[in-house]
Amino acid sequence: MIFNEFLENLESYEPGKPIELVAREYGIKPENIIKVASNENPFGSSPKALQAMRGCQPALYPDDSYFALKHALAVRFGCESANIIIGSGSDQVMEMAIKAVCNENRGILRAKTTFAMYDIYAKFAHAPVYKTQSEFHDLAQMAEIYTKNAANIGAVILCLPNNPLGECPDASEVYEFLELISQDTLVILDCAYMEFANFKDSKKHIKPAHVLSKFTNVLYSGTFSKAYGLGGMRVGYGLANTKLIEQISKLRPPFNITTPSLAAAIAALDDEDFVQKGIKNNFDEMPRYEAFASEFGLKFIPSYTNFIAIFTNEEKNSSILADNLLKKGIILRNLKSYGLNAVRITIGTKKQNDKVLEALRAEFA
């Protein structure tokens, strides 16, 4: 078989280990396993979303225009349905967008440490990757790299707040940054965790309607996977200028979300109480992880998301730590693949956090 050469440089994304796998490999009962590795909603899904899923007819293809979901999102964000594209998770939206503008000569520009899928989608489009040297989103440095290489950059990607670190620039800084980018260049604002940032500090809140009114080259992407509790449903969305949406939509495969996903997403949007309750729990519980880190002299990053990145020390490096916890049925995310001696922990329910913190303390005691 003759394969395309670009396949040689592709690496697969390493997802958080699923509960089933840990149960199989470690012989632990699934109900005794705590997964705090993939930033899923620890309260599960909204009862309304579950009801919608259970009542749907999965033999039938979904309404591929996603009429009702787009309408609900348009109302929510103060835009038109024509400003919206639906993806199988927001990462598919980004995949389509990158494919639409990037190529061998026009790459992506991103922060040094950010969501691993950006590079994978860049490679799918045969596009080079430019990145900052600073760990966090340093928008001044990003603007500088952009200015020097503008002709060779197809898409600038900001992760707001940033996965896997948790930091978040202010919205005003982001808006100023956007002014520096040519309207010829796509900017993707990956706002998968924006609901959390907005709750903690409204200065972080990127407003899609504002972005759409000012910039024709900016794609705001959001997801139902995190605050909305539908990680396993794979529904995300992109909001942008209609012309941009039209072009990206040419790359959307038909029926890219499922019939139950469509029903559940529409219902989830209608249960804001569930979402806000989960976010409140998140920030009620997060200080317990910060206290743990401080107690043992471990560096952590103040987080605007539903997870916290904690750096560990030399003798108990992140791989050892993650392995030890795995044996106890606790799945967290080792950030070694990001080049960091750190772990990322999703903030769970109070009961889950009790157990995770107990296990963490036992490691460092």
Next chain:
Amino acid sequence: MIFNEFLENLESYEPGKPIELVAREYGIKPENIIKVASNENPFGSSPKALQAMRGCQPALYPDDSYFALKHALAVRFGCESANIIIGSGSDQVMEMAIKAVCNENRGILRAKTTFAMYDIYAKFAHAPVYKTQSEFHDLAQMAEIYTKNAANIGAVILCLPNNPLGECPDASEVYEFLELISQDTLVILDCAYMEFANFKDSKKHIKPAHVLSKFTNVLYSGTFSKAYGLGGMRVGYGLANTKLIEQISKLRPPFNITTPSLAAAIAALDDEDFVQKGIKNNFDEMPRYEAFASEFGLKFIPSYTNFIAIFTNEEKNSSILADNLLKKGIILRNLKSYGLNAVRITIGTKKQNDKVLEALRAEFA
């Protein structure tokens, strides 16, 4: 915005109209609408699959290794899990495969009239399209075109049985054809409707285990969307040599099927009675459409699938026919976009067929 040039030539796939849209546009109650446009299972989904869907936890990402589903498929088809890739519908499997081997210089080769998505995925890979001149799968002609252009063909695609026409070459002819293709060239056997062909005539039955044992360059793709009644769940699979699966898997986005889809597909594989009952109904009912066509002197193609393509006449062309039926709440597929004055009708339940045939007779009476 600077978009990649190849977007200019892209056309979107035109899916069958969903029930919701017809209800909206024609003011017909959804329960009075019959959709025989997208070859979904008219009996819905297996009760076992529905139960599995309803019991799952959609807040959690699926086991991205698809361990249990691959195991069940491996048992079913007599291969190993390493021979299997899972896709969001079998069309995603084909998309990944085409992307892995095709490019500007290596195109696809297909029958003149076949599933529209092949060309779309070829264009996504910037690949040219070679096609036969004969309407049906003419394997001799295909081999001839292949031989003349072998260096420029990355993938040969056979649709067995063929959508949207319904014809199907014998498995022995396909196996002979495969012998003529270089092991450097990928061959995709799109067997989305194979369960139907096999029921009608076992000579049509392509056996994946046989294909895998003989050819390292052949990808067999199948789906849960048709006979297995999970059209809205988006689960398909590819079966091939492990090396081929490894390469194609590099292009698989993580979590490409949903948590409910995974649960439902595993359960659906365990309810063969449901599947066989649906297939039996299909071929019990199909002769009624053939009789209708004969009665009015309309040409039809003997079908090995769960649909039938019926050619219409000049005065009542396929667009008029499809529109007239739509006003009565019957959605069928106009094949005009395939360059044919024909409609494609999914074989429904007896009750659905009563109504569809009554409406068709009224048109031609």
